[in-house]
Amino acid sequence: MMVMPSGRALNTGVRTSKAFVKRSGRRFYSKKTTHSQRGKRAVALLPDYLADARTVVKYSKNTPDGALQLGVAENEMLEDLLVPSLTKFAMSNGFTADCIYYQPTHGRFELRDAFCKYLQRLLNLSTDLNREALIMGAGCNAVLENLCITLAAPGEGVLIPTPYYAAFEFDLARAGLSIIPVNTLDESGVDICGDNIPKEAYYPTKSSLNKSLAIARQQGKSPRILLLSHPNNPLGICYPSNIIQDCIDWCRKNRIHLVSDEIYAGSVYRSNDFQSTLKLAGPGKLGPYIHFVYALSKDFGLSGLRVGACYSENSEIRLGLHKLNDLCQISSQTQTLVETMVSDVTAEGVFWTSSFLKENTVRICSRSDAIQALLSEFDIPFLSADSGLFVWINFSRYLPKLKLGEVDSDLKTKKRRERELYLELMNKWGLLFTPGLSMRHEKAGFFRCVFTAATDEEFEIAQVRLRKFAEAKNF
Numbered sequence: 001m002m003v004m005p006s007g008r009a010l011n012t013g014v015r016t017s018k019a020f021v022k023r024s025g026r027r028f029y030s031k032k033t034t035h036s037q038r039g040k041r042a043v044a045l046l047p048d049y050l051a052d053a054r055t056v057v058k059y060s061k062n063t064p065d066g067a068l069q070l071g072v073a074e075n076e077m078l079e080d081l082l083v084p085s086l087t088k089f090a091m092s093n094g095f096t097a098d099c100i101y102y103q104p105t106h107g108r109f110e111l112r113d114a115f116c117k118y119l120q121r122l123l124n125l126s127t128d129l130n131r132e133a134l135i136m137g138a139g140c141n142a143v144l145e146n147l148c149i150t151l152a153a154p155g156e157g158v159l160i161p162t163p164y165y166a167a168f169e170f171d172l173a174r175a176g177l178s179i180i181p182v183n184t185l186d187e188s189g190v191d192i193c194g195d196n197i198p199k200e201a202y203y204p205t206k207s208s209l210n211k212s213l214a215i216a217r218q219q220g221k222s223p224r225i226l227l228l229s230h231p232n233n234p235l236g237i238c239y240p241s242n243i244i245q246d247c248i249d250w251c252r253k254n255r256i257h258l259v260s261d262e263i264y265a266g267s268v269y270r271s272n273d274f275q276s277t278l279k280l281a282g283p284g285k286l287g288p289y290i291h292f293v294y295a296l297s298k299d300f301g302l303s304g305l306r307v308g309a310c311y312s313e314n315s316e317i318r319l320g321l322h323k324l325n326d327l328c329q330i331s332s333q334t335q336t337l338v339e340t341m342v343s344d345v346t347a348e349g350v351f352w353t354s355s356f357l358k359e360n361t362v363r364i365c366s367r368s369d370a371i372q373a374l375l376s377e378f379d380i381p382f383l384s385a386d387s388g389l390f391v392w393i394n395f396s397r398y399l400p401k402l403k404l405g406e407v408d409s410d411l412k413t414k415k416r417r418e419r420e421l422y423l424e425l426m427n428k429w430g431l432l433f434t435p436g437l438s439m440r441h442e443k444a445g446f447f448r449c450v451f452t453a454a455t456d457e458e459f460e461i462a463q464v465r466l467r468k469f470a471e472a473k474n475f
Contacts, residue, residue, distance in 0.1 A: 045170045047438045049422060056426055059458060067426050068454060068462050071434040073233065073389055075301035075452040077363045081356060082301060089340045099332035105325045107136030108332070111339045115309060118342040118353060119294065122266055123276040127283040135310040135321045136335070139303075140263050140295035141171050142328035143310040147291060149175045149324060150317040151257045152224035157216055159226045159256070161204040163392075163439035163446070165233045180223055182212040185442045192443070197383040197394060202235055203243045204228070206250050213254065225257045226250075231264040231274065234439055234448035235392050236368075236385035238268060241275040248281050251289050259291045266299030269361040269368065270386035278311065286313040296338070298389065299357060306330065307338055364389065367451045367459065374463055378470035389452040393433075395421060396445025398473050414444035421445065429469045431462065 049071075059066040106112070115136065116129040137143040148158065154176030160168060161182040172179055185192065187208040190201035209226070216223050228247060231238045244260075251258040260277035268274045281290045295308035307330055310321065330338075344352040368385050375382045381394035399417040406413045418437050425431045425447075436446030454462055 042174075045173050047166050047169075049419075049435050049438050052419075052423060052426065053432055056432070059430065059461070065430065067430045067432045068458055068465070069432045070450050070453050070462060071432045071448070072453050073298065073450050074303055075298065075360075075364075075389055076455055076458075077367070077452055078301040078360060081359065085352065085356070086337070086341070089344065090337055093333075093336045093340055095333070096336075099336065103329060103332050103335070105322045105329055107134070107330065108335045108339070111136060111335045114339045114343045118351075119278075119309070119311070121351065121354065122357075123262075123279055125276075125279055125283060129278075129283050129311065130313065133311055133313050133318070135312075135318075135325060136330055137308050137310065137325050138306040138328040138330055140261065140293055140297060140308040141167065142306075143295075143308040143325075144259070144261065144293050145171045145175050146321055146324040146328070147259060147293065147310050147312065147317075148172060148177060148225060148227075150320040151259075151291075152177055155222075157221045157223040157225075159209065159212055159216075159223050161202065161208070161228070163202075163234055163436055163441040164227075165229055166434070166438045168227065177225075178221065180212055180216045180221060181440050182208050183442055184208045187211055192394070193381075193396065195379065195381055197381055197392065199235075199237050199383065202232070202237075202383075203239060204247060205243070206246050209247070209250055213256075223256060225259055227259045227261065228277070229261045229263075230277065231262070231268060231271075231387035233264065233388055234390055234434065234436075235383055236388040236390045237383060238271045238274040238387050240273050241280060244275060244277055245280050248277065248290060252287065255289065257289050257291060259293065261293050263293070263295050263298050264388045265294065266357045267361065267364060267389065268387040269365040274387065284313070288314040288316065299360070301360075305334055305338070307334065364452060370459075370463065371449065371451045371466075374466060374470075378467075378474055380470060390448050390450045393447050393449055394445065395425075395447055396443065399445045418444040422447075425469070429465050431465055431469065 053071065057063050057066040059068045109131070112131040112134045116131045116134055119125070120129055135143060137146065152158070155178065157178050157180040158172055159180050159182050161184055169179060182204055184202050184204055187205065188201045188203070190198050192198065192201050213223055226247060228239070230244065247258060258277065262276055265274070265276060276292075277290065278286070278292050291314070292311040293308065296305060297303040312318070312321070342353055346352055346355055348355075368391060371391055372382060372385065375391075375393060383392040385391045398421055400420045402408060402413065415437055418435050422433070422435045425433060433447040433449050436448070437444060439448070451459065
């Protein structure tokens, strides 16, 4: 209801906040609030466990009893390799006059050309990528959000196999899209509560996709996108090539867009079965429904540079992506730095990126082996990791007991028990992991451990603390 100068009321059909007052034909915020409802909603999208994590003292040399942050997907093992190399690349560039001015919104020609060649090497593609199909933006979340905006309308759905990267909810909510979980456990019928967690329990099969699609449509939802994390975050595994091919075929048949997030494609350290969606679908043959996103944040530990990439051969969305990228372009200087980095050839005649990733996977594998050996020592079930920066652990045996009247399958009960264990790990044992329910896992008590999110010294301390936790619980 708005008050007109005449004193009459005009029904606009839109609710207005009581915090607004009408003065001289303009709206002002009252003294009750200084921010909007959508600003509040942005904060509300953050997972509850992050609020808990903010309250605890973190480990440092000045606070040696603080909690070790093993829940953020970063790689802190690479500074000795990155700093001297990036310094060299930056110094070799200088500053050219064209960097002063506005850049192409989808990235400089030279960067896109160099980045296509880098992706061809990384993904072992036999066909050249089209640089006009590549959009460079400020990080993977930016290009993913923009891509989804061009593919689906507000209120439409995005299918994601569970468990999934928690921040997908934030990225997609800002795009006005709703997540439709693809619960693979019930459909697979595979038991994950034994001594080992079988990988196939989490594969998105045609059966699980069909079931989720049918349920969504019964609820009046319209799924437009299937979003895959491959290699998978938080599971730390690659999907077999036949599973990816099934997803490609299923999406094309149902006219649903497949978005393959392959931000960990260069961090595969044990699997021989990793095949990129781009390779299986074939560059030049992707058609309108197959899309790819990537960034330098994980494989190179360069989350601070904010460099992401989207590849799509759907010409209908290309101009829209260019325009949306106005707000998340990469600075010209960062673009020239990255162009040099992905093009550099070492004295041994190999690309610097190839040499770097080879050493990185050796280091990741060593950390992974160490943490998995410790878990095996105490018979703690885990998913045998082969890629990414994490291991998926089953701590369900350590969940608090059920209270009188509680039912194990009740979501409220699951959340209470898992949160209590999460807080115990954080406050008593100084270990910050990511709780599985925050990533929509179907069972309580599963946690993601990012074993690369610590220096060598901190990782040693983390192992000591995890050992003490296991000894106390298994006593």
